[in-house]
Amino acid sequence: MSKLDRKTLASLIDHTELRVDASYGDIRRLCLEASDHGFASVVVYPVNVPLTARLLKDTPVKVTTVVGFPTGAFTIEGKAFEIRDAIAKGAQEIDFVINVGALKAGNHELVRDEMQTMARAAGNLVTKAILETCYLSDDEKRAACRIATQAGIRFVKTSTGFGSHGATVEDVKLLHSAVGKDMGVKASGGIRTTRDALTMVDAGASRLGTSSGVAIVEGLAR
């Protein structure tokens, strides 16, 4: 298993607060934890981006938000609007859910059109395409990855955390080999322990989405 130090592991973590019943206090705590531990970013709903951006202003921690979340069942124009709006409010990374129904129906043209539009709307900011792997066959995962590499997307991401299951080692390995070395894989959903995190990194994840970041890094020896 990988021998990472705390600082390196922390730099791979998107510290996440996507509970529907979270409060402003929960967002404040999230940001404090992220800057204390050196996480890569915090992940919040778009409505919480202004507060988060303000709290993280003088830190290296990025603001990530979610778009078309959690179902991905939105129009392309609607998702593009969300992205532009989020960026105007201070979002620096965009995790968008793909149109899973279209992918499963074999409508690759729509999936491609959508991914290209997302990348364009985000400009030079990092985009991560959430595939929601729990709904997909291996061929569908590979097709989505292929389309993402051609569309200028920076990461594929396994899960929203609201599906039937989150990241698995098999999925992360599959995504990693499908996207090649110029794109990243973000493993998300169900990553709770240091062991979970290191297992995902070994499988090829270069970013981890989790709300258990503090426990994960503190479970590691310095």
Place this chain on the structure above:
Amino acid sequence: MKEQALAQLIKTGIQGTDISEQDIRQDIARAKTYPFSAYAVDTPYLRLAKELLSGTGILLTAPVSYPLGGVTLETRLDQIAFALRVGADEINPSLNFNAVKSGDFATVLDEIHQMVDAAGDELDVIVIPQFYILTNEEKLRLCETILAGGVSSIKTNGHGSLCRPEDVSLVRREFGDAFSIEASGGIRTTKQAIDLLNAGANFIHTSTAYSVLEDTEKD
């Protein structure tokens, strides 16, 4: 209860991550043979649903900030503008639940005002207070806020939670007839629907309308 009578009180539809155009075509082909009150689909399929439902008398429901409500006000307004363009009849906005759980009812009120203005006269506004995440005190405070915002229709929950008769009777007890209540969340059987109607619900929302109609008297 007679099947036709219950069907008229049912709002249904299929929404979710893996729904395809084909699923929608098949479901509407069946749904249009019943006198359902309304049918909801996700935004990519609203134009299609409008076309397929035309001539049936079934209202078209457009989701707004569905189902979790975490989007900005601007995005809500964008989705309401889209609902107007496609000719929807009603919208189901989820609210800013982070604000609710933070006790920030002023923000919630402002957002409701703006959504009501954006909807104008063309769209009925039925907000989702998401009862399953709220304490009873929060439910009542939020209902007061909803009324103050000019909305008198609520759909108790969005996706993935159980609606209980106690929630419906709580609203009736505290607010009388001020609200039209669409009970929503985990409703799968005729008995559940009837219990909720007896507790004071005006409508039943269910994505499994045919199982809810199963134990009714057929005409």
